[in-house]
Amino acid sequence: MASITMNTIRKSYGPVDVLKNISLEIKDGEFISLLGSSGCGKSTLLRIISGLEQQTSGTLHIGGKDMTNVPPKQRSVSMVFQSYALYPHLTVFENMAVPLIMRTMSRTQRFPVLGKYIGSARSIRKEIRAKVLALAESLDIHHLLDRNPSQLSGGQRQRVALGRAMVRDPEVFLMDEPLSNLDTKMRAHMRTELAEIHQKLGSTFVYVTHDQEEAMTMSDRVALMMNGQLMQVATPREIYRKPVHKSVAEFIGAPKINILSGAIVERGVMEVCGVRTAVPGELQANASLGIRPSRLQPAPESSGTWQAQVITVEDMGSSFLLHCELSDGTRTISRIDSRSVVPERGANIHLAPQADCAMFFDANGWNHACHPHLDSDTLHAFSTTPPADSNADHAQGTKEYALASAV
Amino acid sequence: MHLRPLYNRLLPYLLSAPALVLMFLFLIGPIMAVLFLSFTDWQLGETAFRITGLENYLTLFSDELFLRSMRNTAFYIVMTVPTTLIFGLVGAMLILQSGAMRKLYQTIYFLPFMGTAVAMLIVWEFVLHPTIGVWGMIAQWFNLDPVNLLRNEHTALPILALISIWQNVGFAIVLFMAGLSGIPEEMYEAGALDGADGVFSKFSLITWPLISHVTFFVFILLTVHSFQIFESVAVLTKGGPNDATEVLTYTMYKEGFDYFRTNIASAITVVFLTGVGALVLIKAAWLEKKVHYQ
Ligand SMILES: Nc1ncnc2c1ncn2[C@@H]1O[C@H](COP(=O)(O)OP(=O)(O)O)[C@@H](O)[C@H]1O
Ligand SMILES: [Mg+2]
Numbered sequence: 001m002a003s004i005t006m007n008t009i010r011k012s013y014g015p016v017d018v019l020k021n022i023s024l025e026i027k028d029g030e031f032i033s034l035l036g037s038s039g040c041g042k043s044t045l046l047r048i049i050s051g052l053e054q055q056t057s058g059t060l061h062i063g064g065k066d067m068t069n070v071p072p073k074q075r076s077v078s079m080v081f082q083s084y085a086l087y088p089h090l091t092v093f094e095n096m097a098v099p100l101i102m103r104t105m106s107r108t109q110r111f112p113v114l115g116k117y118i119g120s121a122r123s124i125r126k127e128i129r130a131k132v133l134a135l136a137e138s139l140d141i142h143h144l145l146d147r148n149p150s151q152l153s154g155g156q157r158q159r160v161a162l163g164r165a166m167v168r169d170p171e172v173f174l175m176d177e178p179l180s181n182l183d184t185k186m187r188a189h190m191r192t193e194l195a196e197i198h199q200k201l202g203s204t205f206v207y208v209t210h211d212q213e214e215a216m217t218m219s220d221r222v223a224l225m226m227n228g229q230l231m232q233v234a235t236p237r238e239i240y241r242k243p244v245h246k247s248v249a250e251f252i253g254a255p256k257i258n259i260l261s262g263a264i265v266e267r268g269v270m271e272v273c274g275v276r277t278a279v280p281g282e283l284q285a286n287a288s289l290g291i292r293p294s295r296l297q298p299a300p301e302s303s304g305t306w307q308a309q310v311i312t313v314e315d316m317g318s319s320f321l322l323h324c325e326l327s328d329g330t331r332t333i334s335r336i337d338s339r340s341v342v343p344e345r346g347a348n349i350h351l352a353p354q355a356d357c358a359m360f361f362d363a364n365g366w367n368h369a370c371h372p373h374l375d376s377d378t379l380h381a382f383s384t385t386p387p388a389d390s391n392a393d394h395a396q397g398t399k400e401y402a403l404a405s406a407v
Numbered sequence: 408m409h410l411r412p413l414y415n416r417l418l419p420y421l422l423s424a425p426a427l428v429l430m431f432l433f434l435i436g437p438i439m440a441v442l443f444l445s446f447t448d449w450q451l452g453e454t455a456f457r458i459t460g461l462e463n464y465l466t467l468f469s470d471e472l473f474l475r476s477m478r479n480t481a482f483y484i485v486m487t488v489p490t491t492l493i494f495g496l497v498g499a500m501l502i503l504q505s506g507a508m509r510k511l512y513q514t515i516y517f518l519p520f521m522g523t524a525v526a527m528l529i530v531w532e533f534v535l536h537p538t539i540g541v542w543g544m545i546a547q548w549f550n551l552d553p554v555n556l557l558r559n560e561h562t563a564l565p566i567l568a569l570i571s572i573w574q575n576v577g578f579a580i581v582l583f584m585a586g587l588s589g590i591p592e593e594m595y596e597a598g599a600l601d602g603a604d605g606v607f608s609k610f611s612l613i614t615w616p617l618i619s620h621v622t623f624f625v626f627i628l629l630t631v632h633s634f635q636i637f638e639s640v641a642v643l644t645k646g647g648p649n650d651a652t653e654v655l656t657y658t659m660y661k662e663g664f665d666y667f668r669t670n671i672a673s674a675i676t677v678v679f680l681t682g683v684g685a686l687v688l689i690k691a692a693w694l695e696k697k698v699h700y701q
Binding site: 051073 | 591593594596597599600601602603604607608611612613616617619
């Protein structure tokens with residue numbers, strides 16, 4: 001059992017606060033992604049879990065045990081580095097054997113040459129050999145065991161790094177952008193493979209990435225980080241459909257969500273670019289409306305449509321991206337099916353938002369549907385808990401999000 | 408109309424000619440001359456000479472003094488190189504961990520290497536002087552007999568080795584520091600997770616293997632350098648006492664410029680150059696292999 005519990009973790013380098021008040025609970029066996037743009041503190045958080053870095057304050061428990069002052073090797077965690085960090089002077093076999101050798105053999109048994117003549121060392125080495133061979137077989141790298149890392153392709157190195165991480169059966173796998181050095185095809189392949197490995201091992205995976213596609217496709221839950229804070233922790237489905245904040249909505253989903261600023265003309269009515277929509281009554285001034293590109297489609301003119309001019313049309317194969325400009329100058333993107341009629345560049349058309357898919361954000365950017373009972377002044381950070389059952393109907397809108405104290 | 412192609416063909420030779428001429432004048436020429444002279448009986452000032460074949464070499468290898476100077480040189484190398492290597496590596500690792508003081512230490516240790524050899528040696532002569540030197544004072548404190556360490560058969564060569572270590576440790580430190588900073592931090596982090604977080608295991612799993620190319624380079628450089636020991640012998644001991652510090656280059660110098668036996672000096676030079684050449688070849692071959700391997 002290795003759940004991970006982080007409680008109000010902070011990390012600062014001198015005057016710079018890299019992590020501000022992170023509280024997160026990761027269930028045993030869960031695949032969670034730490035998603036965020038570069039520099040937001042993902043790696044730092046991962047390194048704190050691994051023990052390579054100590055938090056400035058706050059607590060970390062792995063498998064219920066307090067990890068303060070526990071060195072990395074005594075935590076049951078393995079890490080796959082972005083650069084793989086394979087030992088360049090050792091063969092693939094030796095690379096994979098290192099974690100076992102360092103853990104199971106004494107210093108004298110490890111001693112070069114002489115160690116071979118210690119009886120117990122021989123039997124331990126035999127066990128290690130069997131274990132590495134079996135693992136190499138399952139990772140399909142058994143034919144590479146005698147090579148040096150410099151003689152391997154990126155994908156092969158990746159597998160060896162995985163093998164080295166897996167060989168001692170850790171309870172937690174930490175991965176720091178492990179696929180970012182691979183080409184697109186290999187990346188897609190390894191994504192599937194990692195998901196399979198996770199299923200097979202059943203251990204806890206903490207996966208750092210800046211690529212939302214990776215995070216969304218592989219994880220049970222996505223923890224979205226911004227500026228050293230957790231913005232939202234939720235299932236991929238929920239974080240896409242119910243982003244707690246405008247910035248989350250803008251980060252998740254490609255192409256980016258359309259955000260249109262509106263004016264509250266009377267209680268419960270917002271006017272966006274000349275079109276009036278009913279909105280939750282609590283919304284105050286400076287609210288905005290968010291609509292995904294797939295939910296903003298060309299339509300015949302009516303009272304609920306925006307007049308727009310087509311700026312460019314991008315052919316994506318299975319769909320088209322329509323870049324338009326509304327009458328007030330706002331730019332929008334629509335994703336339309338490739339089988340539908342595609343407007344010409346420069347054409348004047350009308351765009352209709354699918355009203356039930358619109359999101360409304362208040363003046364501070366918070367999504368009204370997620371916490372209508374809170375007003376933005378009293379928002380404060382509180383801890384997040386994993387869903388009781390990851391198959392539960394997320395449309396119910398569980399309260400599994402983190403709210404940051406300041407925006 | 409054939410001029411242009413001809414010019415094009417000659418151009419590379421024209422351009423490299425000055426370098427080739429200089430190289431011939433100052434490097435290849437003298438080496439050829441020395442090699443030739445070592446097979447003759449020519450002595451400085453004489454007008455005629457005879458080809459004597461291997462006679463000079465036979466003389467050398469049955470000459471007690473020459474054999475002594477070979478042994479001394481070898482002994483000197485054995486005393487200096489490993490010690491400098493170890494102090495250099497340990498020093499570099501300590502300096503890299505010293506953070507803020509890093510630059511200062513680096514400068515202090517590198518100074519002896521940058522200083523003028525002869526000036527440094529004169530300072531050493533003073534330091535080691537049995538009556539007016541630092542050594543004399545120390546000996547007095549501890550009530551020791553302040554022997555003249557440079558005039559003692561048993562201590563003279565080790566003292567020269569000590570001076571060489573003092574001079575070269577800084578050089579080794581700087582090279583090792585470069586090598587050590589080239590090891591990616593992630594290597595140690597992977598090691599820490601794999602269970603190598605002690606000083607010993609970090610060193611044996613990561614540091615030592617990953618600086619092996621630097622170690623080898625420093626090793627060859629120091630060996631060549633020690634092989635060439637000359638200034639300290641010439642300034643401090645003149646080969647004495649009782650030939651205890653007679654080394655290859657000094658014997659060569661004496662044969663050539665004191666006794667004017669150019670033929671013998673040439674033969675010693677050839678032996679010397681063969682030694683240096685062998686070391687350089689080993690280094691080149693090893694580097695070649697290393698490049699191929701990466
Ligand atoms: N050792 C360090 N000293 C000072 N600042 C650091 C250090 N490590 C990371 N940082 C800073 O912390 C921030 C977060 O870094 P990191 O966790 O690596 O981000 P990410 O992995 O999300 O790209 C960055 O702004 C980075 O400059
Ligand atoms: Mg990072």
